[in-house]
Amino acid sequence: MGTWQLVLVGLVMLLGLLGVLVPGVPGPLLVWAGILWWSMSEKTTPAWGVLIGATALLLVNHVVKWLLPARRLKGVGVTRQTVLWAGASAIVGFFVVPLIGAVLGFIAGIYGAERVRLGGHGEAWAATRTIMRAVGTSVLVELVACLLVLGAWMGAVIHG
Template identity: 70%
Template sequence: MGVWQLLMVGGVMLLGLLGVVAPGVPGPWLVWAAMLWWSLHEQTGAAWVLLVGSTAVLLVNQVIVWLLPARRLREVGLSRRTAAYAGAGALVGFFLVPVVGAVPGFIGGIYGTERRRLGGHGQAKAATRAVMRAGGTSMLVELFGCLLVVGAWICAVTTA
């Protein structure tokens, strides 16, 4: 594999890492697709082992991400209505302020719903913080799994 292809694979992996923290971007899928592309072009034993290992890590990572926030979000009292308004806020924010506006729109949707439900600014602010902390844990778990895969790839490329 040439230098330009390695740079492209690394760029897609970097985009995947950034996608973990950006709403709506499938970060782990991009990291895995880059690993698949690299493994298919390298076709060495180490490349195949790395592909299988990264697949296992990212699958376990997704299971943890699916289980962890659902339980934590239920504990803080997130309703389906709040989640729907948060998603709608993210969508509106995405189009009002392209890409970057999705995050404030998401937070604004949570805050607006909680303010209407709870009545006061202080209570709505506390509920919004609790929801963001519960969701932030899943983002950190997902980022850690992707960083493991990217780190293993960097080690394999630099030692080969």
């Protein structure tokens, strides 16, 4: 694999890392695609090992990422309606305020739905914070998994 192709693979994976933090961008998929591209070009045992390990880790990450928030949200009593309002508000926010609108809309949607459901500001704000912690935990788990994959790739590139 040439230097430029290796740099491009690294840029795809860097885009994947940024995608973990940006709603709507499939970060882990981009990281995995970079590993796939590299391993298909290298065709060595360590490259295939990194691909297999990355695939397994990202699949486990996918399951854990969806299980963690669901468990925390059920404990607080968050309804599906709240999640739907938050998602709809995030989509509207994305188009109203570029770049940060999706996050602002998501938070506003959660707060609005919880304010209607719970009736008071204090309870709604506490529920909003809990939901945001759960979502933050999910993002952190996804980011750590992608960083581990990137680290394995870098180790294989440096070693090989």
